[in-house]
Amino acid sequence: MTKELVIVNKAAFRVEKPNICPYCEKGIDPKRISELLYSYQGSTYAYVVYQCPCCDEVFFAKYFPGYGEYDGVAYPLVVLGGQIPSIKFDDCLNEISPEFVKIYNEAYIAESLGCPSIAGIGYRMAFEYLIKDYGIAKCPESAEKIKKMKLQECILEFSPDEDTKTLWRGTTWIGNDFAHYETRFEDFDLQKLKELINLSADSLVREIKKKKYIEKFQNK
Ligand SMILES: [Zn+2]
Secondary structure, eight states, X not given: OOEEXXXXXXEEEEEEXXXXXXXXXXXXXXXXXXXXXXXXXXXXXXXXXXXXXXXXXEEEEEEOOOTTXXXXXXXXXXXXXXXXXXXXXXXXXXXXXXXXXXHHHXXXXXXXXXXXXXXXXXXXHHHHHHHHHHHHHXXXXXXXXXXXXXXXXXXXXXXXXXXXXXXXXXXXXXXXHHHSSSOSOTTOOHHHHHHHHHHHHHXXXXXXXXXXXXXXXXXX
16 A cells, blocks of 8 residues: 555645546545544544545545554555445356346345344345255246245255255254244354355355366266
8 A cells, every 4th residue: 555645734744545436446545635633522534535546436544543643554444335246156156047146236235234133034035045046047947836945855965965054954954043023043143144144055066166166077
C-alpha cells in the first residue's frame, strides 16, 4: 500500500491508500479526490474519496486517524463502494448448478447485511439445489423425478461414498435447523453451516473432476 499525507481542517495525518479497486478489483494507486472529518459517538473518522485510475469509479476509504497523534499511519477501517460482494466457486459448479451459486450468493449478501437467519435459510436452499443438480447431471433422464425427491433421498442415491453421505446428511440437518422452529444441533452456527456446505461443494468438485480425468484415460 502507498502512504500519503492527508490534511483536513488543519489536522494532518498519514494514511495507507487502498491498493485494490472495489469496483474493477484491479491493483491500483488511486487518485485522491477529496477528504472530510466526521465525528460521531465520541470518535472522529476521516473519509477520503478516491478515484480508480483504471475504471474511473469513485469510492470512499474510512479511517480512524488517531486524532492528535499525527505520526501514526492510519489504515482503512473499511473501503466503501463497489460491487455487491460475491463468492466465487469452481467452474464445474457453475456449470452443473448455476442456481446453487446464485442462491448461495444471495444468502451471502443477506449475511453481509446483518440478516443471519435469512442467510441460513438461503444457504440451506442453495445446498439442496447443489445436490439435486448434481443428481440431475448424473442422471438427466430422471430430472423430473429427482426434482420431486426429498433431499435425503437424493443424498442416499447420489453421494459417491459413505463419508460424503455422512457429510451431506449432516449438512442437511444443520441447514434444517435454520429453517425450522426447533433446533436439533444448538452448537452449530451459521459459520459452521457454511463450512459444511463448502466442504460438500469441494467433495462434488473432486468427484466431478476425478470422473472427467478417468473418462479421458479410459478412452485411450
Ligand atoms: Zn477500478
